[in-house]
Every structure is written in C-alpha cells, then in structure tokens.
Amino acid sequence: MERRFLSVGRPIFAKNRFIGGIFVLASIDDIYQSIELVRNLTILADIGAILLALGFTFIVSRKLANPLLEMERATRKMAKGDLNTKVSVETKDETGSLAKAINDLAVELYRYRSNQREFFSNISHELRTPLTYLEGYARALKNKQYQTEDEKEMYIQIIEQEANRMSKLVNDLFELAKMEEGKLPLHLEEIDLIEVIENAIAKTKMKAKEKGLQLYFHNIYQLPSIYADGLRMEQIVINLIENAIRYTEKGFIKIELSNDQDKVKILIEDTGIGIPKKDLLFLFERFYRVEKSRSREFGGTGLGLAIVKQLVELQNGTIHVSSEVGKGTNFELTFPIYKGDAQ
Ligand SMILES: Nc1ncnc2c1ncn2[C@@H]1O[C@H](COP(=O)(O)OP(=O)(O)OP(=O)(O)O)[C@@H](O)[C@H]1O
Ligand SMILES: [Mg+2]
Known part of the structure; x- marks a missing residue:
C-alpha cells in the first residue's frame, strides 16, 4: 500500500x-x-x-x-342516499372537525329529506281531498243525480268551494316557497299600523258579524310608525283575525295596539276554543292543525300561521301565542319602531 x-x-x-x-x-x-x-x-x-x-x-x-x-x-355513500352513514374519525385536529362537519351535514340532509317527504305527502293529501269532492259532485251533476233544483245548486256550491280551496292552497304554497327561498319582494316603507288594522277589520267584519262575534279595536293616540310592507302587514293581521273568527263560537275578538320605547305591539285576542299546550309548539309548522278533521270542516289547510310567521320574521318582528282551552287565544306581535334614516 x-x-x-x-x-x-x-x-x-x-x-x-x-x-x-x-x-x-x-x-x-x-x-x-x-x-x-x-x-x-x-x-x-x-x-x-x-x-x-x-x-x-x-x-x-x-x-x-x-x-x-x-x-x-x-x-x-351519503350522495347515494345512505344518510345513516357516519364518519368515525374522532381526532381533535382539522381532520376531526372536517369529519364532524360531514356528519352534521348528513343529519341536516336527513332532516331535510324527511321534511320534504312529509311536505309532499301533505300536499298530495290536501289536493286529493278537494279533487275527490270535485270529481264526485261534477259526476253527480253530469249524470243528473239530483232530485231538486236546490240539491243541484248545493252541488254547484260545493264544487265552487272546493275549487276555491284548491286555488288558495296552491297560492299559499307558492307564497311559502318564495318566502323560504328569500325571493318574496317586500316593499318596505314607513307605515302607520292603525291604518293597516282598520283596513284588515273592514275586510273581516262581515265574517265576524255572520257569526255574531264582536270585533273590537283598541288603538292608542300617536302610535310610532314601523318600517314594513303595508300590504303584507295587512295580510298578517287578516290571517290572525280570520283564525280568531273561525275558531271562536261566541264572545269577541279584540285587537289592541301599544308600544314601549323601541317596539310596537299588536295583540289579537279571542274567546274561542283555545289551543292545547302540546300543540302550541308546532302551531307555526306548515299544514299543522290542532284537529285535522274539525279544521277541515272549518275550511283550513294549516298554512296560514306558517305564512304569518315567515312574514313577521321577514319584517324583523316576533310572534308569540298563548292560549287556554275553552277560554281563548292570544297572538302577540312585536315590530321595531321606525327611527328614521338613522336606523
Ligand atoms: N285563534 C285560534 N284559536 C284556536 N285555534 C287556532 C287559532 N288559530 C289557529 N288555531 C289552530 O291552529 C291551526 C293552524 O292555523 P293556521 O292558520 O295555520 O291553519 P288553518 O286556519 O287551519 O288554515 P289556513 O289558515 O291555511 O286556511 C288551526 O288549524 C287551528 O287548529
Ligand atoms: Mg288560518
């Protein structure tokens, strides 16, 4: 080497x-x-x-x-419709929170799907009933299955009523869908609630009179104005007064206005059949009726209060109900007072 x-x-x-x-x-x-x-x-x-x-x-x-x-x-799997699938990642890092978000999304989708299903079964049920009446009475008329002119007149009236009922149902559904998508145009302006309520009363007092019910209006001097859509406010009040008339057999319906520093309050009180406690929670849900068979007899489809709630909330208001079976029902609405452009 x-x-x-x-x-x-x-x-x-x-x-x-x-x-x-x-x-x-x-x-x-x-x-x-x-x-x-x-x-x-x-x-x-x-x-x-x-x-x-x-x-x-x-x-x-x-x-x-x-x-x-x-x-x-x-x-x-969820995309294929299996919404019971769960991601079992339970770490405390970003991956874990992504997994939790996916699980939450599945729950939300599940709820949405069941709602959708229930909604469609309700719609088809609600449409099928008047359709059956329409078909039946139209056939009876066609085959001249009536004995007197009065009977014939009654059949025609039923057909008209059921057709009206269907068209109200379709309109209500259309309105609700627009509200839920946030596509309902609102014409917001400074409005005077006293005028709104007087208009609503003018349109409903005939119905109250027919049932022998008193319709009172307690307003106050110099009520502050609110920022809302006048026609929609009238629709809200008419809906609540019509319910009060529909579900009251004797007594009165009272509408009262009041205000505190930043809110205007509308109270609609009746002395009607009342609503059981267990139903109050669901009252504003679409198609919810306390007694399905009886409300059909009264002519309702259970969309009125769902629409009212949406309209109230779209105008920054609140709605609250209290009731006692056999004594009567109170609906209380509040809306923020209009404080000018500085609002
Ligand atoms: N003032 C009231 N007194 C007693 N029950 C009421 C009153 N208002 C509403 N309800 C009950 O709440 C249910 C839901 O009311 P809602 O206005 O949504 O439906 P409806 O009046 O039956 O039908 P619609 O308003 O769609 O024609 C009614 O079916 C009724 O059972
Ligand atoms: Mg109603």
Whole structure:
C-alpha cells in the first residue's frame, strides 16, 4: 500500500551563515484514516436521514390519507342516499372537525329529506281531498243525480268551494316557497299600523258579524310608525283575525295596539276554543292543525300561521301565542319602531 507523509524542511542560519538544515518527515496515514472514517460516517448518516424522512413522510401521509379516504367513502355513500352513514374519525385536529362537519351535514340532509317527504305527502293529501269532492259532485251533476233544483245548486256550491280551496292552497304554497327561498319582494316603507288594522277589520267584519262575534279595536293616540310592507302587514293581521273568527263560537275578538320605547305591539285576542299546550309548539309548522278533521270542516289547510310567521320574521318582528282551552287565544306581535334614516 502506498504510504503518505508530510514533509517540512527549514534551513538554519547563524549570523547570516547557513549552518545546516532540519527536515521533518511524518506519516499522515492516521489523519487520512480519520478523514475516511468521518466521510463514511457522514454518508451513513445521510442515508439514515433519507430513510428516516421517507418513513416519516409515509407514516404522516398514511395518517392523513386514511381518514380522508374514509371521508371520501362516507360522502359517496351519503350522495347515494345512505344518510345513516357516519364518519368515525374522532381526532381533535382539522381532520376531526372536517369529519364532524360531514356528519352534521348528513343529519341536516336527513332532516331535510324527511321534511320534504312529509311536505309532499301533505300536499298530495290536501289536493286529493278537494279533487275527490270535485270529481264526485261534477259526476253527480253530469249524470243528473239530483232530485231538486236546490240539491243541484248545493252541488254547484260545493264544487265552487272546493275549487276555491284548491286555488288558495296552491297560492299559499307558492307564497311559502318564495318566502323560504328569500325571493318574496317586500316593499318596505314607513307605515302607520292603525291604518293597516282598520283596513284588515273592514275586510273581516262581515265574517265576524255572520257569526255574531264582536270585533273590537283598541288603538292608542300617536302610535310610532314601523318600517314594513303595508300590504303584507295587512295580510298578517287578516290571517290572525280570520283564525280568531273561525275558531271562536261566541264572545269577541279584540285587537289592541301599544308600544314601549323601541317596539310596537299588536295583540289579537279571542274567546274561542283555545289551543292545547302540546300543540302550541308546532302551531307555526306548515299544514299543522290542532284537529285535522274539525279544521277541515272549518275550511283550513294549516298554512296560514306558517305564512304569518315567515312574514313577521321577514319584517324583523316576533310572534308569540298563548292560549287556554275553552277560554281563548292570544297572538302577540312585536315590530321595531321606525327611527328614521338613522336606523
Ligand atoms: N285563534 C285560534 N284559536 C284556536 N285555534 C287556532 C287559532 N288559530 C289557529 N288555531 C289552530 O291552529 C291551526 C293552524 O292555523 P293556521 O292558520 O295555520 O291553519 P288553518 O286556519 O287551519 O288554515 P289556513 O289558515 O291555511 O286556511 C288551526 O288549524 C287551528 O287548529
Ligand atoms: Mg288560518
């Protein structure tokens, strides 16, 4: 083997006279061996670091990819309609919260789908009933299955009533759909509630009179105005007065206006059949009626209060009901007072 040396030589002078020299020769094999060792160790460390990095990346990517793959599988199942699927990732990091969001979405979709189903079965039921009447009485007329002119007149009246009922149902559904999509145009302006209520009373007092019910209106002097859509406010009040008339056999219906510092309050009170406590919670749901068979006899479809609630909320108001069976019902509405453009 070739050996390596380090050599150093120096001349020695004394009084500017060369008197000799010194020459040192040392083997540097050891140094080279050490360098070799360090180099080998560095290469080994590099390889180790690369392997470690690869392993780490692999583990991390598996750890990330597994839950993501599970979420993908779950969302695909949900998309196919299996909304009972759950993602079982329960970590406390971003992946965990994404999994929770997916699970929440599935619950929401499930609720939406059942609502939708119930809604369609309600619609078809509500449409089928008047259609059966229409078909039956139209056939009876066609086949002249009546004995007297009065009987014939009655059949025609039923047909007219049922046709009106259907067209009201279709209109109500259309309105509700527009409200829920936020597409109902509102003409908001400063309005005087006293005028709105007087108009609503003018339109409903005939019905009250027919049933022998008193219709009172207590207003107050100088009621602050509110910012709302006058016609929609009238629709709200008419709906509530019509309900009061429909579900009251004797007594009165009282409409009262009042205000505090920032709200105007409308109270509509009746002395009617009342609403059981257990029903109050669902009263504003679409198609909800306290007694299905009886309200049909009264002519209702159960959409009135759902529409009222939407309209009240679209105009920043609140609606609250309290009732006692056999005594009567109170609907209380509040709307913020209009404070001018500075509002
Ligand atoms: N003032 C009231 N007194 C007693 N029950 C009421 C009163 N208002 C509403 N209800 C009950 O609440 C139910 C829902 O009312 P809502 O106005 O939504 O429907 P409806 O009057 O039956 O039909 P619609 O208003 O669509 O013609 C009614 O069917 C009735 O049972
Ligand atoms: Mg009603």
